[in-house]
Structure formats: structure tokens, C-alpha cells
Amino acid sequence: MSNPKTPAACIKILYLCICVLFFFGGYGCSKEDTPADDRFIGSWRIKKGRGYKDLTFLADGTWQSKVRKEGGQSGKAKAKDEEFSGTWVVADGFLNMTATQAKVGNEWIIGEKITFTIIEITGSNMQIKKPDGTIETWAKIIKQQAEGKERPAKILSIKPFVVNLSKEKPVSKDRYLCIELKLVLKPSEEKVIAPSEEKVDAPSEKKVDAPLPNLHPKVKEAMIFHLSSLTYSEINTMDKLSAVRNMLLQIINPYAKGQIESISIQNITVTSQWKSVEAFFSHYEEIPAETKGENAKKTEEGGGH
Numbered sequence: 001m002s003n004p005k006t007p008a009a010c011i012k013i014l015y016l017c018i019c020v021l022f023f024f025g026g027y028g029c030s031k032e033d034t035p036a037d038d039r040f041i042g043s044w045r046i047k048k049g050r051g052y053k054d055l056t057f058l059a060d061g062t063w064q065s066k067v068r069k070e071g072g073q074s075g076k077a078k079a080k081d082e083e084f085s086g087t088w089v090v091a092d093g094f095l096n097m098t099a100t101q102a103k104v105g106n107e108w109i110i111g112e113k114i115t116f117t118i119i120e121i122t123g124s125n126m127q128i129k130k131p132d133g134t135i136e137t138w139a140k141i142i143k144q145q146a147e148g149k150e151r152p153a154k155i156l157s158i159k160p161f162v163v164n165l166s167k168e169k170p171v172s173k174d175r176y177l178c179i180e181l182k183l184v185l186k187p188s189e190e191k192v193i194a195p196s197e198e199k200v201d202a203p204s205e206k207k208v209d210a211p212l213p214n215l216h217p218k219v220k221e222a223m224i225f226h227l228s229s230l231t232y233s234e235i236n237t238m239d240k241l242s243a244v245r246n247m248l249l250q251i252i253n254p255y256a257k258g259q260i261e262s263i264s265i266q267n268i269t270v271t272s273q274w275k276s277v278e279a280f281f282s283h284y285e286e287i288p289a290e291t292k293g294e295n296a297k298k299t300e301e302g303g304g305h
Contacts, residue, residue: 216255
């Protein structure tokens with residue numbers, strides 16, 4: 001017959017059991033989803049046809065989306081706004097979103113998880129790539145403390161243009177960079193208009209947004225000059241494009257008095273076929289003269305502008 005366990009032995013066994021419980025408890029916690037990324041929290045907006053989409057990320061890991069429709073042509077009823085909600089998590093450079101509820105609309109499928117590649121996220125700009133390769137650029141909606149209203153970050157659009165990339169070797173084939181950029185401005189202070197500047201029947205004081213700055217004529221010229229000095233191997237990955245974007249920001253910000261917060265790439269194509277260049281510009285109403293005809297192949301130092 002075995003001897004009964006001593007109190008010391010019982011305490012030792014109890015200690016081992018507690019350690020095992022802590023181990024498995026910690027392991028289970030490590031498997032939880034990555035907590036919400038603070039950079040995404042807040043409201044964002046993107047243009048969609050005649051309307052726009054608002055997307056709000058909440059700190060509890062949920063999101064809400066509303067697709068707002070602008071008024072249609074006369075005689076036609078205005079389409080209803082679409083509303084969705086769901087959960088979100090950021091992990092390993094990807095934004096995973098799952099819809100859990102839809103009030104109106106069919107843009108999202110309940111229960112389906114969609115994974116977006118995170119290209120860039122700043123205090124005023126979010127750029128993500130959809131599974132089909134489409135790149136979306138969202139503007140952060142900034143709250144105005146004085147009135148409690150919301151407004152999207154200000155953006156200056158640069159008309160799309162094409163440049164000839166530099167050749168790494170004399171025998172290398174011609175390559176063209178087609179690009180559309182937007183400049184995201186830093187949040188500006190509201191301007192208070194004095195009563196003397198107002199109309200007679202206007203309020204005594206009115207707060208308005210500061211006007212968009214006029215772009216210096218050298219801004220686009222500087223961008224074209226820099227981009228045309230690059231070779232294909234310097235722009236052929238997303239990381240390299242990000243470095244190019246940062247360099248462009250340093251080059252052009254002095255012309256804009258430091259008002260540009262970031263540069264967003266809206267659309268980009270790198271090709272050795274001129275037909276692809278023409279296809280790129282076919283999506284825009286105004287086609288640069290340099291893209292019309294085979295003579296455009298001879299453009300130098302970013303001829304499309």
C-alpha cells in the first residue's frame with residue numbers, strides 16, 4: 001500500500017497544474033485577431049459616380065458604410081442610399097473586412113470576407129488595393145471642432161500625364177510611365193470673415209474653409225523631370241513606388257509652401273506598347289496631345305503634360 005502524499009507534494013502538483021493552465025490560456029490569447037489599427041479609426045470618403053461612399057472604422061473592430069446617391073435626372077426617382085455594417089481587422093499589411101448586416105443595397109455579401117492590400121495610410125489619406133487590382137484612394141473626413149461638422153481632406157488633382165522612362169542600357173526598349181496623381185493637403189485653419197467683407201443681409205461673422213492654394217507652374221514640370229530620370233527597375237515594385245512618391249513630395253513641397261501632406265497615386269501603367277498608353281488615356285475626357293499618333297513615341301523628358 002502506497003504512502004499518502006505529503007502536503008509538500010500536493011502543493012507541488014497544484015503549482016504544476018496552475019502553470020499548465022497559464023500556458024494554454026496564453027496560447028489561446030495569442031491566437032486572437034490583431035486589435036484594431038488606430039490609423040484607420042474614423043470616417044473616410046471616396047467619390048462614386050454621381051455620389052460618394054462614406055466608410056467609418058470604429059475602435060471596437062466594427063465598420064459602417066453608406067453609399068450616398070446624388071439626385072438623378074429630372075423625372076427619375078432618386079436611388080436609395082445603401083447602408084452596410086460589419087467587422088474589420090488589420091494583419092500583415094492587409095485590411096480584412098466582413099459584412100454582417102445590409103439595410104439597403106447589394107455591394108456587400110453578408111458573411112463574405114474581402115481582403116484589401118494596404119498601400120498607404122496617413123492622417124488624411126487611405127489607399128488600398130481591391131482583390132481585382134483596383135486601387136481606391138479614400139480621403140479622411142476631418143471634424144471641425146467649432147461647429148461639429150465634418151469635411152473631407154482637401155485634395156488637388158493633377159491631370160494624368162505620360163513620361164518616357166530612362167533606359168538602363170542603350171539597347172533597352174522604350175518604356176512609358178502613365179500616371180494620375182492627387183495631392184493631399186494638410187488640414188488648414190478656418191478663416192473668419194469680418195463683417196465688412198460680408199453682404200448686408202449676411203450674419204455678422206462667418207467661418208469658411210481656407211481656399212485651395214494655386215499650384216506653382218513648376219510643380220508638374222518638376223514631377224515630370226524627376227519621373228523621366230528614373231529607370232524601369234527603380235519603379236517596378238510597390239515599395240519602390242512608395243519611395244518615389246516620398247521623393248516627389250520632397251521635390252514639390254517647397255513650391256507649395258509646405259502645404260502638401262502626401263501624394264496619392266490614383267492610376268498608373270508602365271508599358272513598352274504605345275497602344276497601352278492610348279488605352280490608359282482613353283478613360284479620361286481630355287487626352288494629352290502627345291498621346292495622339294505614333295509621333296508621341298519621340299517625346300522626351302515626360303512629353304505628356
